[in-house]
Each structure stands twice: as C-alpha cells, then as structure tokens.
Amino acid sequence: MSESSRPLLEVRGLCKDFSEADGLFRRRSRRVLHDVSFSVGRGEIVALVGESGSGKSTVARLVARLIAATEGEIVFDGVDVRKSEPRRASLVYRKRVQMIFQDPFGSLNPAHDIAYHIERPLLRHGLAKRGADLEAKVHELLESVGLSPAADVCSKRPDELSGGQRQRVAIARALAVQPELMIADEPTSMLDVSLRIGVLNLMQNLRRDHGVSMLLITHDLASARYLADRIMVMKDGKIVEQGPSDELLNDPQHPYTQRLLAAVPGGRSPGPEASSSEPPDGATVAGTGSEPAPPAPTSQPSHLETSTCPT
Numbered sequence: 001m002s003e004s005s006r007p008l009l010e011v012r013g014l015c016k017d018f019s020e021a022d023g024l025f026r027r028r029s030r031r032v033l034h035d036v037s038f039s040v041g042r043g044e045i046v047a048l049v050g051e052s053g054s055g056k057s058t059v060a061r062l063v064a065r066l067i068a069a070t071e072g073e074i075v076f077d078g079v080d081v082r083k084s085e086p087r088r089a090s091l092v093y094r095k096r097v098q099m100i101f102q103d104p105f106g107s108l109n110p111a112h113d114i115a116y117h118i119e120r121p122l123l124r125h126g127l128a129k130r131g132a133d134l135e136a137k138v139h140e141l142l143e144s145v146g147l148s149p150a151a152d153v154c155s156k157r158p159d160e161l162s163g164g165q166r167q168r169v170a171i172a173r174a175l176a177v178q179p180e181l182m183i184a185d186e187p188t189s190m191l192d193v194s195l196r197i198g199v200l201n202l203m204q205n206l207r208r209d210h211g212v213s214m215l216l217i218t219h220d221l222a223s224a225r226y227l228a229d230r231i232m233v234m235k236d237g238k239i240v241e242q243g244p245s246d247e248l249l250n251d252p253q254h255p256y257t258q259r260l261l262a263a264v265p266g267g268r269s270p271g272p273e274a275s276s277s278e279p280p281d282g283a284t285v286a287g288t289g290s291e292p293a294p295p296a297p298t299s300q301p302s303h304l305e306t307s308t309c310p311t
C-alpha cells in the first residue's frame with residue numbers, strides 16, 4: 001500500500017487487562033478491552049462514543065502510549081509501534097501523536113504562566129530557539145487558537161483563564177509540535193455549553209488548515225456527528241458498530257446503537273426518517289449522566305471560523 005493511501009493509524013486486535021482488587025489482599029486481572037480494531041485515515045476525524053466505563057479512554061491512552069497494551073498491534077504510519085518501540089514511546093512518536101484531555105485545568109500546571117506551557121514543547125522538540133523566535137512562535141500558536149492578544153494571555157496563569165480558554169491553551173500546546181494525530185478525550189465535556197461550539201470549530205479548522213487527523217472521544221452524539229467523518233460505537237470494551245457518521249446515525253444496525261439513539265432527549269427516531277443534515281439535538285450517550293446539552297450546531301463546518309469564537 002502506498003504511503004498516502006494507507007491509514008495513518010491502524011489498531012488491530014487491541015486488548016487490555018487491568019489488575020483490580022479482589023477482596024482485601026488479592027488482586028485479579030480483568031479484561032476491559034476485547035479485540036478492538038479500527039483505523040484513522042490521514043486528515044480524517046473519527047469519533048468513539050459509548051457509555052461510561054465502556055473503555056473509550058483506555059483506547060485513547062493505549063494509542064497515545066500512556067499505558068501499555070496487553071495484546072494487539074498499534075500501527076502508526078505503517079510501523080507497529082509496540083514492536084519498534086517496545087519499552088516506551090519515542091520522542092518522535094510523542095511529537096506525532098498528541099493527546100488533549102477532558103480537564104484542561106488538570107492538564108496545565110498552575111505554577112506556570114501560559115507562555116511556559118507552549119514554550120516547553122517547542123524547546124523540547126527543537127522547534128524554536130530561545131528569544132524572539134520562541135516568543136513569535138508562542139504568539140502565533142495562541143493566536144491560531146483564537147487567544148488574542150497573545151502577549152496578554154502569555155503572562156496569565158491557568159486559573160486566570162476561563163475553561164474554554166484553558167482548553168484552547170491545551171490545544172495550542174498540542175499543536176505546537178505539529179502532530180499528525182490528535183486524540184481528544186472528551187475535550188468539551190467540562191466546558192459550558194456556550195464554549196463548546198468554539199472548541200469544536202477549532203478542532204474542525206485544525207483538520208482543514210493543518211490536515212490533522214483526530215480520534216475524538218465523546219459521550220455526545222451531536223458533537224460526534226458534527227465533527228466526525230466516521231463514528232465507532234463501543235460497549236463493554238468492544239466496538240459493536242462503526243461507519244460513516246450520517247449513515248450510522250440514520251440507520252443504526254446494532255441494537256445498542258439503536259438504544260443510544262432512542263435515548264436521545266426529544267425522542268428522535270434512529271430510523272431512516274431521521275434527517276442527515278440535522279444533528280441529533282441534545283444527544284448524549286445514555287447511562288453517562290455527565291454531559292449537559294451539547295452545542296447545537298446550526299451551520300456547516302466549512303462556514304466556521306475559529307477567530308470569531310468567544311471563550
């Protein structure tokens with residue numbers, strides 16, 4: 001397969017066992033991911049949805065190589081990284097695959113200003129030289145995620161920003177190393193509804209302007225449909241259904257996907273009569289209870305601009 005036609009990420013037969021307490025003194029191993037296989041193409045956004053505890057974050061952490069898989073292959077750009085870098089991910093892999101976490105506050109260091117958070121990856125990966133070059137790159141990155149004037153933002157500490165602004169800093173930090181794949185684990189679920197659409201639009205534009213591929217983990221079917229080319233549905237550590245977003249949401253085949261859609265507030269039918277041009281308003285995955293109403297996207301992604309998004 002030629003370099004451009006093969007998927008950027010191919011996950012094959014991924015399994016994960018965790019050890020957990022079994023009584024007071026004993027521990028036992030429990031398999032939480034079973035034979036998970038999927039791919040993410042270049043410039044593609046793929047959403048992973050499913051109820052709480054189904055294994056979504058575990059998939060994210062395995063692909064980001066924050067934890068080790070029990071079985072399976074993680075093939076990135078044609079190379080099985082579990083074989084080529086068995087002990088830990090190389091600096092190169094960590095540059096190419098970046099993760100954005102649910103809690104932007106938790107992922108930023110309250111002791112440092114915003115400039116520090118963006119400077120660090122630039123210096124670590126040799127992408128800027130200290131001095132004017134570094135400052136210009138930090139400003140450019142902050143401006144690119146709609147944080148301006150960047151000079152003012154640079155001197156602030158994380159607790160002086162809003163949740164939406166913090167998540168933009170986290171995205172700018174990930175962008176600093178020009179990743180090819182971003183894994184976003186519930187990037188908007190802790191944000192106020194009014195800030196969510198801005199972050200989703202920003203992610204949409206990253207794909208458009210930089211060709212970044214994304215694995216988007218969300219409870220929110222509306223966000224998944226809005227952003228993702230394809231959706232994968234996870235239940236009990238298995239992907240039970242995957243397909244193009246509109247197709248999957250308009251004509252779900254698996255009973256679990258049908259139940260997820262039937263549980264959408266407002267009772268939208270999962271059947272073929274559901275319109276593909278309208279997002280399933282308020283659709284959150286049943287059983288999670290953690291996510292208030294989603295942004296209700298009203299326009300097509302191509303019309304969206306990051307710079308106009310308030311944070």
Ligand SMILES: Nc1ncnc2c1ncn2[C@@H]1O[C@H](COP(=O)(O)OP(=O)(O)OP(=O)(O)O)[C@@H](O)[C@H]1O
Nearest residue numbers: 018019020032050051052053054055056057058059
């Ligand atoms: N470090 C760990 N040790 C033991 N069990 C774990 C660990 N991390 C996750 N699990 C278990 O693995 C399962 C999947 O967890 P995971 O966090 O991947 O779910 P999730 O789909 O992301 O859920 P949520 O939507 O609530 O974030 C859960 O049963 C969880 O308790």
Ligand SMILES: [Mg+2]
Nearest residue numbers: 056057058185
């Ligand atoms: Mg999770």
